Amino acid sequence: MSGEICPLADLRAGERGRVEDGTADHPAFQRLLAMGLLPGTEVSVVQVAPLGDPVEVEFRGMRLSLRKADAATVQVARLD
């Protein structure tokens, strides 16, 4: 459902979201912030690895492989 807030890890392949917030003191979110995944940034899940983890996400024209545990530190609002 559009607008629903959920962890980035819950988005399925092809789904998009806008970053709302994150676990600021988690090292994974710290790194993502440095890479420019800020509140307000749009992020999409490109695909999920064959074994179910990690996920490939895209933001700011860059693609990143991210474990679900790390992706869970980011809260997004679903788009579409």
Place this chain on the structure above:
Amino acid sequence: MDKSRSIRVALVGNPNTGKTTLFNRLTGSRQKIGNYPGVTVDKKSGTWQSGGRTMTLVDLPGAYSLAATSPDERVALDFLTGHLSGEEKPDAVICVVDASNVVRNLFLASQVADLGLPLVIALNMSDAADKASIRVDAALLARRLGVPVVRTVATRGEGIEALGKAVLHAVESRTLMAEVPWPEAVQRAVKYLAAGLEKEGAQSLAPGELRRILFDRHSAVLERAGWPAGSDPEPLLAASRDILTAAGWQPLSAEALLRYEQLGHLTADAVSFPEKRVRTWTERLDTVLTHRVWGLIVFAAMMFLVFQSIYAWSGPFMDAIDGAVVRMQEWVAPWLAAWPTLQSLVVDGIVGGAGGVFIFLPQILVLFFFIALLEDTGYMARGAFLMDKMFGWCGLNGKSFVPMLSSYACAIPGVLATRTIEDPQARLTTILVSPLMSCSARLPVYVLMIGAFIEPTYGAIAAGVVLFTMHFVGLVVAVPVAWAVNKFVLRTRPQPFLLEMPPYRLPRLRDILWRMWERAREFLVRAGTVIVAMTIIIWALVYFPRPDAVRERVVEELSVLNDPDAVDAAVSAAYIEQSYLARAGRALQPIFAPAGFDWKITVGVLASFPAREVIVATLGTIYGIGGEVDESSGDLRSALTREFWTDGPRAGHPVFTVPVALAIMVFFALCLQCGATVAVMAKEANWGWAIFGFVYMTVLAWLGAVLTYQLGTRWLG
């Protein structure tokens, strides 16, 4: 500034920006690779002549931020702040920026500039950006940022001269990047922190360094600021951060928000993206290469190719080196015939030891050809993406796959290949478990034992099953070992595994060859000396003591035989029987008794610690049929079956039974009997970890052998 002094320039940048290619372009062969004190991070430096000046260039590890959560980033931060022992602050910094992703790359530049360092932006891979219709107005960007921006294509050497001029200009006029308009609360927090530090008598810090302490979770800057021992900096830090919180800023995310906001303004109109998003080659390739079925098939095929190349294709080259070493030994030997001890030292110790180093070169070169290819094309990140789930849970990560697979051929290139793993814990764990993979040097032991004891009793199918199982023993043990090492030894929480999936690129042969040469040279220089030294020590333990009385006794006893070869073999056997190593073997035999080993097997095991492949030749010498036997030798097999216990509870029974043969194989499968691997582990991690690896594998091997023998005698009789 003094014109004769060389200018110190640091090269920084995100991973995948072509930073190292640029470094190689600028410095060519005038490079030095060393280590930073206390950490296993490569220090690459070189000289660069430009505009009549000599510049000393230091290639700092790739980083996304100076928050310094990994040892690599920590080195970059310490170097830039002048806190690295023996290193001065650089005179200028070149920040390599991927022209296709300017804003994200400038985040690091902005942090570097904040430390008060003159900066030049190298807008690298601008050809790829052009192709993707991403336009960057370098002149406008330079005006807005306040620092020189130079378009470069490192792979083709474009923009090098302009870069040199820009660096000289930056040093002369100290071009600093536009500062972030810090909100009043940040300024107040920094002042508060500075005053607090001063009160504690800590070293005074620049505002940029204070901001690192304020914004980073645990900043390395604080540690180096000379904070008085015993007093806790947390209250001061918390109070400074409270100033930010009160003003509505979350302290740990404020920096990213503020810097990206400024960069957004500075790059507006200077960077433009194509309106219609085109489907890139990378996306098309990825639909196949990371597909849940095709992706795995392609990956398996690639890995098979890599494995095959090190396992089989290196063979002829290794044989050639082996042959050359033997010829060298035969050529040297007659010259030293008058001094038998010196002859043996030179022939077996020095030439043999050097041969034992060079023998690994073909595998290292071939493996690093493929690794450079996988990395430079961008495929390595895809492989890690596919495999991460399999390895992640036990403290390894997707990048552990290549080193572990390579170790099935040989752990030396395998351990060297762990360089591709950025996460230090995962890298160390991979180094520690890679030697458990069944390398090709273990094969002769399996073939000898299976051929002599399994096949005659249980047939060819059982022989095949045992051979197959032996190759899995190490892998099956490696996973719980990795898990246990992480849980009980390293005790680290799982680190985030964020891996950029860079666009696919065509690799350049020149870069690949350079990487192969770099690795090979490093192996020869750093591990080679240790390997030769160890070979000489073991040579001495087998050679000494050497009283003439032993030879005279054997010659007299066997004088009736009139067979000089048999006499020579018997003399060798007699010498080794009373060597220091054999004495140790007899003394240690009780330890190996629960595994069913007699003293001769124990000596064979001990003699194999420097290099397990010598076991067959050693057994040949010990059993008096000479050292020139191989694992399929009928003589050796029958000699083994003719060994009987001479005393103890099993007196009169054969020494070698099926359980003993299995125990020997399990011991060799699990033990780290390879001095060269230990040396490489020491160089890649440190001696402490190398010894840890050696000890845990030896204990594991002993346990495995004892368990196999005890269960084997119970079930097989």
